[in-house]
Amino acid sequence: MLRFTTVLLICLYSAAVIAAGSDPMGVGAALGLSAKQAPAAPAADKPATPAKEIRTQPPQFFDYSTNLASDVFGANLFSGAFARQGATQFNPDYAVAIGDQVQVRIWGAYELDNLLTVDPKGNIFLPHIGPVNVLGVRNQDLQLVVELAARRTFRSNVYTYANLAAAQPVRVFVGGSVHRPGLYSGTSMDSLLNYVDQAGGIDPERGSFLNIQVKRGTDVRAQINLYDFLLDGRMPLVQLADGDVIFVTPRRNIVRVMGLAENPKRFEFTAAHLTMTDLIQWAKPLSQATNVRVIRNSGTVKNLEYYSMEESGRVSLQNGDEVEFTADKKPGTITVRVEGEHLSAQEYVLPYGATLGDLMQNVRFSERSDQESIQLFRLSVKGRQKMMLQAALKSLEVTVLTARSATVEEAQLRKTEADLILQWVERAKSIEPTGQVLIAQSSSRGQLLLENGDI
Structure with missing residues (x-):
């Protein structure tokens, strides 16, 4: 009776253990019993393929071939040369801005050599002297401002020297008729051409070279005419701030020049009419040019006019006209x-x-x-x-x-x-x-x- 009770208990224990899916003491194996295989856990979902990383194209890698091949006057100005970063050069009229770095050296009875950053209040802090406001101070006056501040504390035997070390890093918006409108980084001393060049340059088929605006908020701070730079070498220096907008306005009227000229290009003008005298100053006809042919493309009828160079000054040109300088010479010898x-x-x-x-x-x-x-x-x-x-x-x-x-x-x-x-x-x-x-x-x-x- 005792042996029968023991065998019964072992069988009940083994069945319970095997049903539970475990047999730690090996009883089920000894009795030839096996547990049903537990259903396999569902395989984890295959991780999703990560999205392809989008890499932005650095401005200097932009393809400027469209600008170089264009027949629009000034389009080849933007070839990537201005987009390359160079050493910051400060002009004497540069106004100190928040974030600029000023190198201050003091020697004599008191010594200091520090690179100081203009704080949000427009000050630099000098030990034993206190805050010195330099916001808006011209570069050529910076030394005098620091020297006067030091004299208020040190009456004698203290000498100072201050100069700008680095301009404020800024981010400027470039919009309008450019190849790649966007937000571009630089410094407050970088030229307007630097930022426009980073944006791929002015679109020669849409943008104006005569009216580039620099905006700060709703105010237009400057208007740049690139023909002044291309023809006369005059380029105003505009000090940019973080968040400024360079806006290239749409192109206005256009006239095409062909034939015997140094600049056989398409020229832009803003007025309703352009005199031939002004166009000659831009196109620069060659010395062998004696006559000019004008092709009128406005309206439904195409007309041609022919003038000598002497009488062409009174000719008025309109949008869409074409001008060809020719040599109408008769053989002599x-x-x-x-x-x-x-x-x-x-x-x-x-x-x-x-x-x-x-x-x-x-x-x-x-x-x-x-x-x-x-x-x-x-x-x-x-x-x-x-x-x-x-x-x-x-x-x-x-x-x-x-x-x-x-x-x-x-x-x-x-x-x-x-x-x-x-x-x-x-x-x-x-x-x-x-x-x-x-x-x-x-x-x-x-x-x-x-x-x-x-x-």
Whole structure:
């Protein structure tokens, strides 16, 4: 009875333990019992792929090729050169601002060498002297302000020296018609061009180079005309503060210049009309320009006008007009060289329209001269011969490369033949024609009109 009770207890214990999913004493294994496998825990969700990091493009890596290739006057000003940071240079009229750093040195009876930052109240604190207000003090007056403050405490034997060490770091908004409007970092002494260049420069198809505004709140503190800088080298220095806005206004009227000019560009003007005199100052026509052609594109009818340079000053231009400077010159004289066996000069200046007979009257022949075998070499004929040779070689290339073959063997032969012919064509392309005109046997050669550059 006792043995039966013991076996029963062991079986009940094992069943309970195995049902619970554990068998710490190995009873179930000894009895051949096994627990049901517990369902596997659900696998944790696969972590989400992290979002791709967005990297901003530094201003100096901006592609300025659009600006450099534009025909708008001033667009090539923004090529990334102004965006590169350089050493801060302080001008004498720079006004000390909050956050600027001032290097103060005091020696004599009392010594101090400290780099001090202008606090939010506009002061720098000097031991034994106290706060000294420098906010708005011009750079050239900073030394005097610190020196007077020191004298109020130290009557004698104390000397001071103060200078600006670093300008306040600022962040400036650049907006309007620029390639990349945004918020850009620099210092209060950096040029306006630095911030506009960081923004990719003025969009040449939308932005104005004549009216760039510097705003602080609702106030317009300065208006910059970049034509003053491009044409006269005048650039006002504007001291920027944190949160200032540089706004490039939309472009106004435009006129295109072509032809014989140093600046064949598109120019902007703000008034309703632009005088030709003002445009000439910007475009700078070349010395050989004698006339100007004006193409009127406004309205539904396209009109052309033609003026001499002397009378063009009274012409008024409108938005969309095109101006082309030309050289309307009539030939007066030509030069002809005479080479070979003769006793005269080698170069002659003749009036336009002179003939070969007129030239021969000025040439003194020697006893060895063969007057019946005269040769003429002409530049215009040389050019036409070159064009005809190139056209013939091009036609030969097309014929060789497009020839068809009926069999594989024939194709191999044609390939070998084509390689040889193409080599010959390449050599023939380097041939320079002489421009020779055959006149030796002509009975009317004396009436042949001469051209400038004939030999």
